[in-house]
Amino acid sequence: MLKVGLVGAGPLARLHRERYADVEDATMAATAAVDGDPLSPPDGATAHDDIGSLVEAVDAVEVCGPPATRREAVEAAADAGLPVLCGAPVAETAADAEAVARAVADVPFLAGHLVRFAPELSAIAESVDAGEPGDPGVVRVERRLPRTERSADWLADDAGTGSVLLDLAVHDVDFLRWVVGDVIRAFSRTRVADTSEHALTLLRFEGDAMAHLDTHRADLPDAPYRVAVEYAGDEGNIEFDSADAAAMTFHGIEGSGPDPFQELPFVDGHARDAHDYLLEHFRAVATGEADPRVGAEDAVATLRATLAAAESAETGRPVAPAEVGR
Amino acid sequence: MTVRIGVLAPYHVHGPGFGPGVAEQDGVEFVGIADDDEDRGRRVAAEDDTEYFEDRDELLEQVDAVGVFAAIPERRRYIEAAAAHGCDVIVEKPLALTAAEARRSADACEEAGVLMGMALPLRFNEVVRQAHRVLAEGAIGELQSVVGTNRCPLPGDHEWIDVHGGRGTVAAHTCHVTDLARAITGEEVAEVYAETGRLFGDQPGEDAELLSMEMSDGTVFTHDGSRSRPDNHYQGATVDMKLVGTEGVVDLDGYERVVYEIRDTEPGAGWNTNNFGSEHGDRLDRDFVEAVRERRPMAVTGEDGVREAAIVEAAYESAERGEPVAVDWPE
Numbered sequence: 155m156l157k158v159g160l161v162g163a164g165p166l167a168r169l170h171r172e173r174y175a176d177v178e179d180a181t182m183a184a185t186a187a188v189d190g191d192p193l194s195p196p197d198g199a200t201a202h203d204d205i206g207s208l209v210e211a212v213d214a215v216e217v218c219g220p221p222a223t224r225r226e227a228v229e230a231a232a233d234a235g236l237p238v239l240c241g242a243p244v245a246e247t248a249a250d251a252e253a254v255a256r257a258v259a260d261v262p263f264l265a266g267h268l269v270r271f272a273p274e275l276s277a278i279a280e281s282v283d284a285g286e287p288g289d290p291g292v293v294r295v296e297r298r299l300p301r302t303e304r305s306a307d308w309l310a311d312d313a314g315t316g317s318v319l320l321d322l323a324v325h326d327v328d329f330l331r332w333v334v335g336d337v338i339r340a341f342s343r344t345r346v347a348d349t350s351e352h353a354l355t356l357l358r359f360e361g362d363a364m365a366h367l368d369t370h371r372a373d374l375p376d377a378p379y380r381v382a383v384e385y386a387g388d389e390g391n392i393e394f395d396s397a398d399a400a401a402m403t404f405h406g407i408e409g410s411g412p413d414p415f416q417e418l419p420f421v422d423g424h425a426r427d428a429h430d431y432l433l434e435h436f437r438a439v440a441t442g443e444a445d446p447r448v449g450a451e452d453a454v455a456t457l458r459a460t461l462a463a464a465e466s467a468e469t470g471r472p473v474a475p476a477e478v479g480r
Numbered sequence: 481m482t483v484r485i486g487v488l489a490p491y492h493v494h495g496p497g498f499g500p501g502v503a504e505q506d507g508v509e510f511v512g513i514a515d516d517d518e519d520r521g522r523r524v525a526a527e528d529d530t531e532y533f534e535d536r537d538e539l540l541e542q543v544d545a546v547g548v549f550a551a552i553p554e555r556r557r558y559i560e561a562a563a564a565h566g567c568d569v570i571v572e573k574p575l576a577l578t579a580a581e582a583r584r585s586a587d588a589c590e591e592a593g594v595l596m597g598m599a600l601p602l603r604f605n606e607v608v609r610q611a612h613r614v615l616a617e618g619a620i621g622e623l624q625s626v627v628g629t630n631r632c633p634l635p636g637d638h639e640w641i642d643v644h645g646g647r648g649t650v651a652a653h654t655c656h657v658t659d660l661a662r663a664i665t666g667e668e669v670a671e672v673y674a675e676t677g678r679l680f681g682d683q684p685g686e687d688a689e690l691l692s693m694e695m696s697d698g699t700v701f702t703h704d705g706s707r708s709r710p711d712n713h714y715q716g717a718t719v720d721m722k723l724v725g726t727e728g729v730v731d732l733d734g735y736e737r738v739v740y741e742i743r744d745t746e747p748g749a750g751w752n753t754n755n756f757g758s759e760h761g762d763r764l765d766r767d768f769v770e771a772v773r774e775r776r777p778m779a780v781t782g783e784d785g786v787r788e789a790a791i792v793e794a795a796y797e798s799a800e801r802g803e804p805v806a807v808d809w810p811e
Contacts, residue, residue, distance in 0.1 A: 289679070290679075291679035291680050291688055291706065292679065292690065292704065292706045292708045294704065298729075341673050341675070341692055341804075342692075343625075343692055343694065343700040344700075345625050345699075345700050345724070347622070347624060347726045348726070349621070349726050349727060350624060350724065350725070350726050350727075352625050352700070352724050354625060354627065354692060354702045356673070356690050356692050356702070358675055362677050362679060363677075363679060364675045364677065364679075364688060364690055366690050366702060366704055368702075368722075370724065370729075372729070374729060377729075386680075386706065386708035386709070388679060388680050388681070389710075390710045390712075391708070391709065391710055391713065470804060471803060472673070472802060472803065
């Protein structure tokens with residue numbers, strides 16, 4: 155039984171605290187936070203005032219506090235020789251991300267880029283991998299999430315240019331790097347209002363393919379979530395739209411049925427999603443049964459490409475990932 | 481009064497059939513076709529069941545208005561000839577590959593006192609008009625951004641490439657959606673950044689196009705005009721737009737109002753889509769004839785043609801220079 159320590163106390167930490175109950179051969183054994191109070195631990199687990207004492211009590215560490223605090227937690231876990239799962243992005247700056255990569259050089263490390271574990275996106279990646287659509291041409295990714303469900307409390311006060319890119323688009327950049335390749339430049343424009351944050355980003359890749367990334371955070375109760383992908387290759391297209399993929403829908407009179415912001419309840423409490431597959435994979439990585447599907451090198455490259463988009467949105471110029479932070 | 485129309489140089493795919501389509505209206509006579517390429521002119525005249533005029537001036541003497549469908553670099557020559565004979569003109573898009581060239585064509589018409597319009601039927605698309613109303617009513621709050629596409633399969637033959645003067649999809653597929661965005665917002669495109677490439681086929685000219693634009697009021701606007709659709713796609717070409725406002729989002733699909741037909745047997749095996757209920761092509765034809773008859777401007781004017789040629793020119797310049805380019809046109 156793998157004993158996992160959880161560092162962080164935000165929404166992601168709270169969600170994963172519950173999800174470990176469904177992971178075979180793993181248990182949530184301890185909690186801590188870099189800043190502030192640790193999450194209240196599940197039955198049988200312990201809460202720690204500092205990471206130093208947490209690493210003494212566990213076999214592996216998941217880091218999912220605010221990105222600016224992740225480097226410190228990852229370094230503490232890696233120094234203790236423990237396998238690490240670190241939420242994405244692994245840091246806020248390229249320099250910190252590179253420090254994370256150096257720190258975990260000798261321990262099993264999994265970057266928590268959830269898209270690599272999302273069943274629908276994995277299905278696309280499999281088709282691409284099999285060469286079905288041919289060489290990549292133009293890939294379009296659209297993602298919309300409610301503002302009320304910011305994945306991170308630490309961004310709640312930041313309505314600046316970067317947040318919709320660094321908090322949301324970073325995952326789609328990772329997906330695009332997975333199915334297309336390395337980004338050579340980004341050009342992004344963003345519109346931020348009290349009720350809506352919208353980023354439209356063009357990416358260009360090694361080998362000449364390009365992508366259109368449409369990332370939007372707004373509270374639209376009729377259609378709170380949307381993920382749509384169109385992968386156009388020189389031999390065919392692959393398309394996915396969450397609006398078309400609803401295998402079960404509910405229509406009721408006002409006041410009946412599920413909260414529209416909640417997914418429909420499944421028998422075992424929730425639909426198995428990317429979080430479950432991520433944590434199961436981490437269990438296998440930590441015990442040496444699997445190689446990490448996405449490691450530190452990818453985490454750094456994805457962050458650099460996302461920061462290039464954010465820098466482009468600020469400067470109005472195309473920015474290369476290699477230029478970021480110079 | 482009967483409006484007498486002609487067609488000049490029916491090279492672009494919208495040229496053949498234009499005359500008979502317009503002449504379906506009452507009080508319209510399709511007089512004939514003139515074309516410097518005699519073989520092409522005679523062929524299309526036979527297809528369209530009309531007369532071929534060896535002497536272009538002879539046709540222009542007999543008509544009130546013409547449609548010009550020449551290759552882009554040839555368009556101004558035909559427009560000037562029509563204007564010199566006092567004929568009103570409707571032109572395939574884009575008017576030209578540069579704003580300066582487009583301005584000369586528009587000026588020729590203005591100086592001759594003839595009307596000039598652009599053959600952009602989507603202005604009349606019912607879904608687009610509804611979106612315009614929704615925006616005007618403030619249903620999505622303040623407009624923040626516009627996401628548009630006008631994608632299609634690779635063109636089937638090389639004529640289609642030559643008609644764009646050796647240029648690809650930026651010339652062919654930028655105007656529809658930029659015209660709609662300009663019409664819906666009442667703003668001009670101020671700056672363009674373009675990523676272009678040849679990623680889907682081996683024909684001359686670019687076949688992939690992503691544009692990131694800023695409009696004069698700060699609205700962000702992207703456009704995808706790539707030839708990225710497989711021939712077997714169930715939908716074929718797209719014209720879709722998303723309008724993102726501070727209080728809501730409107731998704732619109734200009735070709736969504738369709739009946740699907742799926743066949744196992746030829747001809748037409750596979751997915752087929754039959755559009756219904758928009759009739760934007762017919763409305764464009766009616767607007768053209770009414771404008772000529774009533775001496776009032778067409779819905780999309782030569783001035784629009786100049787602005788949109790300027791966007792095309794700036795997009796090519798941006799792709800060349802790898803940086804955003806301000807959109808500029810001579811007054």
